[in-house]
Amino acid sequence: MKRLQSLLNTINLKNSLYRSIVTLSGGTVLAQLIGICALPFVTRLYTPSEIGSVSIFMSFFGFWVVSIAFRYENALLIATDNTESHIIYCLAIVFVLLMSLVGMPILWVLQQNNLFELQILPVWTPVVAFAIFLGYGLFMVNKAWALRAGLVSKISQASIIRAGAIAGTKLGLGVLGWGIIGLLVAELVGAISSTYKLATATKKHFEQSKPQSIKLAQFKQTALKYKKFLLLDTPSAWMDALAMLLPLPMVASLYGVEAAGWFGMARMVLSLPNAQIGVAVSNAFQMELARSLRENEPQRARTIFYILLKKLSIIGMIPLILSIFVLPWAFPIIFGNSWESAGLIIPIIAPWVYAAFIISPLSIVLAILQAQEWKLFYDTAAFGLLVGTYYWATQITLTLEEYCMLMTASQLIGYFVYALLLYYLVESRLTEKLD
Numbered sequence: 001m002k003r004l005q006s007l008l009n010t011i012n013l014k015n016s017l018y019r020s021i022v023t024l025s026g027g028t029v030l031a032q033l034i035g036i037c038a039l040p041f042v043t044r045l046y047t048p049s050e051i052g053s054v055s056i057f058m059s060f061f062g063f064w065v066v067s068i069a070f071r072y073e074n075a076l077l078i079a080t081d082n083t084e085s086h087i088i089y090c091l092a093i094v095f096v097l098l099m100s101l102v103g104m105p106i107l108w109v110l111q112q113n114n115l116f117e118l119q120i121l122p123v124w125t126p127v128v129a130f131a132i133f134l135g136y137g138l139f140m141v142n143k144a145w146a147l148r149a150g151l152v153s154k155i156s157q158a159s160i161i162r163a164g165a166i167a168g169t170k171l172g173l174g175v176l177g178w179g180i181i182g183l184l185v186a187e188l189v190g191a192i193s194s195t196y197k198l199a200t201a202t203k204k205h206f207e208q209s210k211p212q213s214i215k216l217a218q219f220k221q222t223a224l225k226y227k228k229f230l231l232l233d234t235p236s237a238w239m240d241a242l243a244m245l246l247p248l249p250m251v252a253s254l255y256g257v258e259a260a261g262w263f264g265m266a267r268m269v270l271s272l273p274n275a276q277i278g279v280a281v282s283n284a285f286q287m288e289l290a291r292s293l294r295e296n297e298p299q300r301a302r303t304i305f306y307i308l309l310k311k312l313s314i315i316g317m318i319p320l321i322l323s324i325f326v327l328p329w330a331f332p333i334i335f336g337n338s339w340e341s342a343g344l345i346i347p348i349i350a351p352w353v354y355a356a357f358i359i360s361p362l363s364i365v366l367a368i369l370q371a372q373e374w375k376l377f378y379d380t381a382a383f384g385l386l387v388g389t390y391y392w393a394t395q396i397t398l399t400l401e402e403y404c405m406l407m408t409a410s411q412l413i414g415y416f417v418y419a420l421l422l423y424y425l426v427e428s429r430l431t432e433k434l435d
Contacts (some may be wrong), residue, residue: 028094049258050179056117057121073141087219274353
């Protein structure tokens, strides 16, 4: 009887998890298709140098927004109750506004000092960046709150709106010949357009639990309660973002902006499953894991982890095989002959992206389990590996392909260690809760 009940519980768990993933993936896959369909036109409306230049900005953007709320958006999922989640939500919004403002002068200083190749961007970029930071930061916070509420359909709709706005703006302004300006404005339109509807839905859902007033002491108490997100998760996220985003400016500094465009395009195409499907899996995993722990069901949380580890390993093989055997010769046909070099890079970095596809969605377990100190340790080591490979490349003569091989090898080592770390923490922390 116990075995039958356990089997039924597992089936119900899988159904709930898969429904969440399918709902989220429905929107994100459609968003992915919008981006894919637009790419052949975008690559003909904009030059590799223009796309490479904006890719440099997106590297900084990706680094900055990853901690734009000091990671308090993740605390929304593990808040004790919905009333406390209101306090965390307000804290996160304040941090988003603060970090959006601070991002402007920092980007300007980096431009003026010719750091990370950001000097190639227009001088007015920091002003536009503020609006992009703010819009995307608000989207991130409301998305996390929507995950707590289980509003997965609203998140999918917001993803579709964002992808459509970015693609439509890129094409429209590309036809008008706006160049870099058009690409930056597209990111701005995408950030703003996806936020309003999602924010409206989350506030309506949590309206009944809204406290009449929130005192300053409550803000302070809640911020201290979840201080690990600020003190450990934030620097960890910065390290992680740098390890993922610095390869583009590193390639630009070693081989030029055009090579950065090739590398950026290759990685962007390869990362589509991770950026869309992988994000959907991560969101569903985060939602179900946090719910399991809030309801004191550690065995359910453990089962979810291993189900997704297995499924991601299998599903990821499909894009890996296509990347190695199909995309190298298909790339110039789809995107134009000027992108042939990008096709040669794809099979080299495909194993790196495959590892990220598996491990990245599962890494949120460290935040949910409040084990951010381990993540900070790992991310610091991974960042050191990346810097080490770049320094080595500056000391010897390597082709672009050889440098990509070196980066891939270092990242594969890092992800293998990360997988072992996740396994250890899931087994130790969740077993303790079972006992």
